[in-house]
Amino acid sequence: MSGRLWLVVPAAGQGRRMGADLPKQYLPLAGRPVLARTLARLHAAFPEARLCLCLDPDDGHFDPAWVPFTDWRRAPGGAERVDSVVNALETIAPDAAEDDLVLVHDVARPCVTVDDLSRLLAAIADDPVGGLLAAPVADTMKRDDGAGRVQATESREGLWHAFTPQGFRHGLLRRALNDAQARGVAVTDEASAVEAAGLSPRLVSGRRDNLKITHPEDLALAELVLSAQALAAQAASTTHSEASPCGTKRA
Ligand SMILES: Nc1ccn([C@@H]2O[C@H](COP(=O)(O)OP(=O)(O)OP(=O)(O)O)[C@@H](O)[C@H]2O)c(=O)n1
Numbered sequence: 001m002s003g004r005l006w007l008v009v010p011a012a013g014q015g016r017r018m019g020a021d022l023p024k025q026y027l028p029l030a031g032r033p034v035l036a037r038t039l040a041r042l043h044a045a046f047p048e049a050r051l052c053l054c055l056d057p058d059d060g061h062f063d064p065a066w067v068p069f070t071d072w073r074r075a076p077g078g079a080e081r082v083d084s085v086v087n088a089l090e091t092i093a094p095d096a097a098e099d100d101l102v103l104v105h106d107v108a109r110p111c112v113t114v115d116d117l118s119r120l121l122a123a124i125a126d127d128p129v130g131g132l133l134a135a136p137v138a139d140t141m142k143r144d145d146g147a148g149r150v151q152a153t154e155s156r157e158g159l160w161h162a163f164t165p166q167g168f169r170h171g172l173l174r175r176a177l178n179d180a181q182a183r184g185v186a187v188t189d190e191a192s193a194v195e196a197a198g199l200s201p202r203l204v205s206g207r208r209d210n211l212k213i214t215h216p217e218d219l220a221l222a223e224l225v226l227s228a229q230a231l232a233a234q235a236a237s238t239t240h241s242e243a244s245p246c247g248t249k250r251a
């Protein structure tokens with residue numbers, strides 16, 4: 001990979017659909033704030049990366065002790081997610097080169113695995129466009145008629161769920177987002193801005209448990225995912241130790 005690696009983490013949302021007393025990034029998830037868990041996953045995969053964290057300028061809950069990165073800065077959150085990401089790209093612009101790779105990851109996706117993060121980076125490191133973690137749609141898709149009834153069954157052929165991280169070169173992403181905003185193109189992720197610029201981001205198949213905590217029930221699901229991932233990691237390390245003649249079994 002040429003250039004340095006930047007992580008942009010939009011964490012300036014209000015969590016309206018969650019409807020809690022706190023923005024969802026500060027709710028406890030298996031004993032730690034969601035924000036701390038997400039940053040810990042990113043740090044486990046990319047300890048040397050530079051971080052830009054988008055926070056609401058009026059945020060009264062953030063604690064810098066939750067940031068495990070040595071090189072990090074904050075950017076002011078904007079009205080929408082895209083505005084927060086644009087602010088982050090402006091904030092890092094004096095230090096970021098045109099070709100530096102930027103991975104944008106929602107603070108609300110704490111279950112992303114180190115393996116998926118590494119695979120995404122490997123898949124896009126030398127890609128001229130960039131790409132995103134995603135998964136093919138697995139359910140039958142219905143379109144409603146606006147009155148609570150089915151109007152049609154839509155084909156799911158070729159449809160994917162877009163996750164984060166989404167990774168692009170700093171210069172390309174900054175221009176794509178600025179152009180999309182100037183043209184009034186609706187942008188709900190980085191890839192859609194790059195698509196609006198006429199390019200085709202790479203789809204990198206990722207785990208379906210990289211869920212975005214959005215509604216109240218998602219918090220309990222994320223806890224279950226984290227504990228299932230921890231059990232799987234423990235089982236894998238035990239199997240590895242047993243298979244290795246010099247391996248020492250870990251507790
Ligand atoms: N103005 C905003 C809005 C959202 N986000 C971030 O973008 C990610 C995805 O947004 P979403 O899940 O919609 O979060 P919220 O905006 O907090 O939720 P809601 O839409 O329910 O209010 C989250 O990490 C959120 O913190 C942000 O940085 N700035």
Ligand SMILES: C[C@](O)(CO)[C@H](O)COP(=O)(O)O
Nearest residue numbers: 081106162163164188189212
């Ligand atoms: C960026 C994203 O996570 C991709 O799925 C998503 O678009 C953000 O969710 P939102 O509800 O549109 O803010």
